[in-house]
Amino acid sequence: MRYHNITKDDMLNGDGLRTVLWVAGCSHGCKNCQNPITWDICGGIPFDEAAKKELFEALEPDYISGITFSGGDPLHMQNREEIGQLIFEVRERFPHKTIWVYSGYTWEEVKDLPYLKLADVLVDGRFEEELKDVTLHWKGSANQRVIDIQKTLESGEIVLHA
């Protein structure tokens, strides 16, 4: 897997202060995507052991609420295996931190991925220019949903993050 950036103390991509991993690779091609530089799966730099160490160190402080995987698309087919491993590892090492995932895929398309069941929130769906709304919280267009994964799994129907 390759990535573009690790941002720290981020307030814009989920609840609280978060560490955000911006991965390379997205195949959705949304019109007026704000981050087209991230589409190329071969872009950015390798997510190597040093990057992983940086990511985990950034997660350690008590004031960090959790990690957000964004991009690009963390659930791009070629990112899934490594993102899955990372989610397993974060859940094990930081059981009280929250895990958010942004993806252009819908919940229905990815809900069976085992590691996604360990995450807390999925912001799902492609960015639709016609449904763009800058007043929305945590998402860019009205079709996207900020899904509470654990409550959704419990109830069997989609529960949005409060």
Ligand code: SF4
């Ligand atoms: S899913 Fe996100 S990164 Fe991918 S094209 Fe759409 S807006 Fe851009």
